[in-house]
Amino acid sequence: MDLNFTSEEREFQNEVRSFLSGNLPEYIAAAVRANHGLTKDMMDKWHTILNKRGWLATVWPKEFGGPGWSPVQKYIFEEECCRAYAPRIVPFGTNMLGPVLQKFGSRAQRDEYLPRILSGEDWWCQGYSEPGAGSDLASLKTRAVLEGDEYVVNGQKTWTTLGQHANKIFCLVRTSTEGKPQEGISFLLVDLNTLGIEMRPIRLIEGGYEVNEVFFTNVRVPAKNLVGQENKGWTIAKYLLSHERTGIAGVGFSMQALEEVKAISAMIKRGAKRLIDDPLFAARLALIEIDLEAMKITNLRMLFRAQEQGAPGPETSILKIKGSVINQELKDLARRALGPLASPFPGHVNDGNLLFGPPDTAFNAACYFNNRKTSIFGGSNEIQRNILVKTILEL
Amino acid sequence: MDFHLTEDRRMLSDTLNRYLGDQYGLEHRNSVAYEAPYYDSVKWQELAELGVFAALATEKDGGFGGAGGDISVVFEALGKALVCEPVLPVLMASRLLSAAGKDQSGLLDGSIKYGFALSEPDAPYDISDITTSADAFHKVTGRKSAVYGAHLADRILVAARREGQINLYEVMKTDAEIISYGMIDGGGAGEVLLDKSSADLILQNAAAAVKDAMNAGVVALCSEAIGAMETAYEMTVDYLKQRKQFGRTIGSFQVLQHRAVDMLTEIEQARSITIKAAAELGGPDASRFAAMAKNMIGRAGRQIAEEAIQLHGGIAMTWEYGVSHYAKRIIMIDHQLGDTDYHLARIMSDLSASQVDKGSV
Numbered sequence: 051m052d053l054n055f056t057s058e059e060r061e062f063q064n065e066v067r068s069f070l071s072g073n074l075p076e077y078i079a080a081a082v083r084a085n086h087g088l089t090k091d092m093m094d095k096w097h098t099i100l101n102k103r104g105w106l107a108t109v110w111p112k113e114f115g116g117p118g119w120s121p122v123q124k125y126i127f128e129e130e131c132c133r134a135y136a137p138r139i140v141p142f143g144t145n146m147l148g149p150v151l152q153k154f155g156s157r158a159q160r161d162e163y164l165p166r167i168l169s170g171e172d173w174w175c176q177g178y179s180e181p182g183a184g185s186d187l188a189s190l191k192t193r194a195v196l197e198g199d200e201y202v203v204n205g206q207k208t209w210t211t212l213g214q215h216a217n218k219i220f221c222l223v224r225t226s227t228e229g230k231p232q233e234g235i236s237f238l239l240v241d242l243n244t245l246g247i248e249m250r251p252i253r254l255i256e257g258g259y260e261v262n263e264v265f266f267t268n269v270r271v272p273a274k275n276l277v278g279q280e281n282k283g284w285t286i287a288k289y290l291l292s293h294e295r296t297g298i299a300g301v302g303f304s305m306q307a308l309e310e311v312k313a314i315s316a317m318i319k320r321g322a323k324r325l326i327d328d329p330l331f332a333a334r335l336a337l338i339e340i341d342l343e344a345m346k347i348t349n350l351r352m353l354f355r356a357q358e359q360g361a362p363g364p365e366t367s368i369l370k371i372k373g374s375v376i377n378q379e380l381k382d383l384a385r386r387a388l389g390p391l392a393s394p395f396p397g398h399v400n401d402g403n404l405l406f407g408p409p410d411t412a413f414n415a416a417c418y419f420n421n422r423k424t425s426i427f428g429g430s431n432e433i434q435r436n437i438l439v440k441t442i443l444e445l
Numbered sequence: 446m447d448f449h450l451t452e453d454r455r456m457l458s459d460t461l462n463r464y465l466g467d468q469y470g471l472e473h474r475n476s477v478a479y480e481a482p483y484y485d486s487v488k489w490q491e492l493a494e495l496g497v498f499a500a501l502a503t504e505k506d507g508g509f510g511g512a513g514g515d516i517s518v519v520f521e522a523l524g525k526a527l528v529c530e531p532v533l534p535v536l537m538a539s540r541l542l543s544a545a546g547k548d549q550s551g552l553l554d555g556s557i558k559y560g561f562a563l564s565e566p567d568a569p570y571d572i573s574d575i576t577t578s579a580d581a582f583h584k585v586t587g588r589k590s591a592v593y594g595a596h597l598a599d600r601i602l603v604a605a606r607r608e609g610q611i612n613l614y615e616v617m618k619t620d621a622e623i624i625s626y627g628m629i630d631g632g633g634a635g636e637v638l639l640d641k642s643s644a645d646l647i648l649q650n651a652a653a654a655v656k657d658a659m660n661a662g663v664v665a666l667c668s669e670a671i672g673a674m675e676t677a678y679e680m681t682v683d684y685l686k687q688r689k690q691f692g693r694t695i696g697s698f699q700v701l702q703h704r705a706v707d708m709l710t711e712i713e714q715a716r717s718i719t720i721k722a723a724a725e726l727g728g729p730d731a732s733r734f735a736a737m738a739k740n741m742i743g744r745a746g747r748q749i750a751e752e753a754i755q756l757h758g759g760i761a762m763t764w765e766y767g768v769s770h771y772a773k774r775i776i777m778i779d780h781q782l783g784d785t786d787y788h789l790a791r792i793m794s795d796l797s798a799s800q801v802d803k804g805s806v
């Protein structure tokens with residue numbers, strides 16, 4: 051056993067660091083640091099920079115233009131990106147649809163869509179969830195009926211993250227009501243500019259706007275946009291889910307958050323004392339630091355196993371559960387540390403030169419509330435536990 | 446022993462709950478709470494006419510209540526409806542004006558609004574950390590932070606230091622610079638910037654009076670939290686009964702049942718410690734029990750707010766669904782008048798003091 055990076059891995063780490071310091075625009079890093087929503091331009095810009103270096107589609111195999119990294123290299127890259135306050139890449143095209151098309155797509159689909167994902171010409175969003183189909187995704191109802199060489203789609207998707215920036219959506223649709231619900235689902239690519247589609251914003255708890263509802267009324271989609279076979283979409287959905295799992299623990303983001311809380315609590319004062327010297331606050335922070343230190347190794351152990359076995363196993367649900375909770379705890383501390391200064395509505399007191407707490411903390415409370423989502427989406431922590439119960443405990 | 450509300454309090458509670466139920470729906474509340482001036486002047490006047498403010502003051506001061514139980518009844522109802530008008534400063538100002546022997550008829554009839562400026566950027570919770578100071582001519586200098594209701598206040602009561610002790614000053618809004626803002630959980634506040642601002646010294650050596658106002662404020666916030674927690678809990682249980690996934694109501698999953706039961710248990714405990722703190726208000730142990738109550742509310746509040754969201758799933762993450770606003774208020778109560786850890790430290794030092802002569806050192 052050796053917990054150290056090899057010399058090649060360290061060399062790689064240095065290469066990533068120098069790339070980031072030379073190429074990550076300061077105004078973008080500043081927006082990430084401030085926990086302030088990024089503009090579409092910023093996301094596009096970073097996408098383009100990464101693509102130019104060949105480091106955008108890190109999960110793609112070499113034959114499709116990926117860098118051919120090992121899981122450890124991917125981990126190093128993610129960690130360094132977090133350290134440098136690089137934005138998360140928008141995952142829907144690059145990390146989700148890309149691998150799906152590579153495995154299940156037709157030649158024509160791959161040729162058409164993969165280059166457009168890399169170039170940023172297409173911005174994809176994910177149309178899985180519906181008002182009635184959340185944890186129980188297989189109960190989805192949005193219908194697609196084949197008429198000639200077109201599917202006619204009717205129904206509603208919801209929670210569509212960043213759909214407001216997207217021009218395309220990949221959907222799970224119902225093409226059959228026979229048999230088990232999983233057996234009548236298909237995977238369909240839809241152009242959002244088609245007649246009959248309406249997108250409406252959903253405002254989130256803290257006031258921000260990142261998710262949407264999408265309504266489909268007699269939307270005509272070319273049959274060639276079906277990925278894989280009709281009624282075999284569930285297999286694709288499950289494959290995509292397993293792909294979502296690398297980086298699921300969000301270790302890099304938690305490391306970033308830990309450093310932020312340390313810095314904040316060294317600047318905040320309670321009387322003459324720094325908050326970080328308050329034993330109760332320090333105890334909270336120390337406990338999370340211990341959890342995170344362990345999580346780094348748990349994460350690497352599972353990555354290592356995935357590398358050996360060729361695919362991540364069900365135990366990665368542990369990463370989702372514990373990783374999200376660690377991150378939420380840190381956001382709790384970042385809010386708590388500010389005391390009464392956490393109360394202004396985000397953005398209300400940005401102007402003027404009156405400081406409210408340490409720099410880049412104006413969104414701390416908002417961020418805490420927004421981050422409650424991480425234990426809900428992508429399979430809630432309850433659903434993750436059910437997976438572990440079935441697959442590992444075999445109860 | 447009798448845990449029933451007195452007849453008067455029950456009537457007050459019924460009247461207030463009925464009024465808020467009819468006139469203060471969440472849609473109205475949200476339309477007011479998040480946009481300047483973050484309050485509704487008509488509702489403010491109606492609350493005054495209902496006797497809500499007078500219920501917070503003693504008869505001697507022109508009210509008809511002022512005991513811990515009165516405060517609890519009022520604030521629990523306000524919490525249930527998520528009232529965003531700044532009633533807390535009415536309570537705290539009433540106790541301070543009473544200690545100073547000042548007339549408070551304008552406060553109680555709603556015509557004069559007060560803010561109580563206590564917190565500072567480096568003194569969020571503890572009055573011994575206050576650095577805002579006054580000179581011999583009662584000119585006050587310092588920054589007071591997150592002053593609830595300062596955005597509306599006609600007058601600000603300021604706790605400031607003079608020759609080592611805490612005095613209480615009254616500053617007219619025109620003599621201070623007030624930077625107003627809305628809050629993440631709705632309602633408004635302000636930073637109060639004082640720079641040799643003219644003030645009236647209304648109470649010298651005011652530490653005990655300030656402590657009493659804070660204890661009363663803590664009872665109020667704990668009661669408000671209980672009203673809000675109970676509502677969030679009820680909405681959650683209702684949703685568990687309605688929402689279907691996997692062909693059954695999600696309330697049929699035992700793991701969710703147990704977690705809803707844990708919410709109930711914590712709310713019962715929180716209610717009990719708040720009753721205790723309310724009963725001790727004004728007595729020698731008021732600070733100790735206020736600290737216990739606020740600590741427990743901090744812990745229970747976080748659990749109830751987070752579980753209410755989690756058990757709902759995505760829908761509770763939305764602005765449109767009411768639980769999100771309850772969750773925000775419940776969590777942010779921990780940022781007022783001392784957080785979970787601040788009050789825990791207080792109980793820890795009582796512990797240590799209680800054994801001071803014992804054991805080996």
Ligand SMILES: Cc1cc2nc3c(=O)[nH]c(=O)nc-3n(C[C@H](O)[C@H](O)[C@H](O)COP(=O)(O)OP(=O)(O)OC[C@H]3O[C@@H](n4cnc5c(N)ncnc54)[C@H](O)[C@@H]3O)c2cc1C
Nearest residue numbers: 176178179184185209211427428430432755756757758759
């Ligand atoms: C901010 C945000 C962004 C999102 N982005 C997207 C997106 O881009 N695309 C997309 O398709 N979806 C997206 N989602 C949807 C997300 O995947 C769903 O919210 C999630 O699957 C949960 O579904 P639900 O919200 O309907 O909750 P429900 O499934 O109704 O769950 C409610 C509660 O019941 C629990 N529960 C359900 N079933 C069980 C069970 N069998 N045992 C025990 N407990 C159970 C859940 O854990 C939860 O606590 C997003 C959600 C959020 C909040």
